[in-house]
Amino acid sequence: MEDPMVSSSTGAMNSLLDKLGVLENRYPDLAEGVRESLKSLSDVLHSFARQRTRNSLINEWMLQVREVVYDMEDWIDGDPSKAKLDDVEEQIEEFKAQIQGARDRCTRYGLLSSIEPSTTCALQDDAETRESVAMDPKLLHGEAPCRLVGSDELRNVLVNHLMDQEERRKVVCIVGTGGIGKSTLATGIYRQLQGQFSCGAFVHLGRNPSVKMTLISILKQVMPDWHCEEYLWNGYNSEDMEAWDEKKVINKLWAFLKTKSYFVVLVDMRSISTWKKISCALPNKDKSSDRILVTTCTKDIAESCCIHPGDFVHPMERLSEKDSKTLFHSKLPVSEQHRLLE
Known part of the structure; x- marks a missing residue:
């Protein structure tokens, strides 16, 4: 075959x-x-x-x-x-x-x-x-190494923007070419900060994503106990979710998040229209500390995500050859890493 x-x-x-x-x-x-x-x-x-x-x-x-x-x-x-x-x-x-x-x-x-x-x-x-x-390994859904490659200074800059005193929904966007460690950086930041919010979600979009399934993924992550009796009673049965239309998913997600502080990471955003649909499902509340972190390869998309004062776009530079090698090796089995060092 x-x-x-x-x-x-x-x-x-x-x-x-x-x-x-x-x-x-x-x-x-x-x-x-x-x-x-x-x-x-x-x-x-x-x-x-x-x-x-x-x-x-x-x-x-x-x-x-x-x-x-x-x-x-x-x-x-x-x-x-x-x-x-x-x-x-x-x-x-x-x-x-x-x-x-x-x-x-x-x-x-x-x-x-x-x-x-x-x-x-x-x-x-x-x-x-x-x-x-630099290369572009697949650093998604918990597979990325906990240790970020390269300087910690950039991570600290982005964390400071995400955790400032802005009392409204804030978007921070990392923009740069493929293979420079955007996903690794976003994963590390998510792991560091997710415990400081009521709920959070980490989603990889990539090529031709289904907006509805992306929103369902966010809904299940921000509501990890969705299978309990309270949520089943309110129409959150997982078997039914996939049968919902996109509008219903947006309404359910918005209704759940409107009383929560949330941190959502959207990796590899490739479409302004996709961003707009997802954004509609993430409440923009006054007096809130809600945060969204986006990675993209496209400047126009980054600027479309960050339209409010206080939002932040960070252009990410390429890794050095040394850091690129480290990032590449981190995705290989231990046996392959040893072979390269021989």
Whole structure:
């Protein structure tokens, strides 16, 4: 049976290469070199796909490449010609950096040793001429390491903004390219602060989230005893929740949170419309200490989340190579970590 990760990774790459002509035709100067870089990654992906066994490092790398490919394909499908030229240029440069980051990591961690020499040489030669970029491990739903990578100063800055004396709902947003540790930082902050609120929730949105299921996830987390008799009596039966329409979920969540202090973390926000729908379900009360922490790769989304005085947007810089390696290693089995240190 075909490995689903192989199928989705290589298939997505083939689809993106087919669609890349749209970008090259509209922005030939900006898109220069993108196809060659993607083709090089594609060769490596297909080489790994032909292998019967792959270690955890290779699997993690393939997942990272797949996410970059999906992001590029979604952006092209969304018709970038509708955006401002400066925004298009910034987005293409970001994609180039992410592609190069994947190429560099493939070389740096010795993943090429098991594939054809011609592919290995082509990737290594190019990687040696570029600056490395941090990676994007999946640091979600309690899987992130408790220890944050890099300086504690940034965490303290964000915690201070979240725990200030502002007496209304406040939104803090971390914005930056994929793979720089936004999710790790958000997870650490959530673990540190969740006990200081009446209730809390940590949700990863990602690609094409269901707003209704996201809100149900928040509802179940802020109301951990939802299965007790009191909540069942008031119509919170878990088996019924999924049958509710979106409006009912919003009303139930809003009604529950209106008398609570809450801390909600929304990781990987990719749509302004998604934010607006979720925001409607999170009460904006006077004389409250409610807090929302959002991570996103997009400046426009961050600014749409933080529209009130006192809200705070923090642009997050890339990790150093040392911290990037530490973050990458933290997601691998102990046996793989030992192998890299040998």
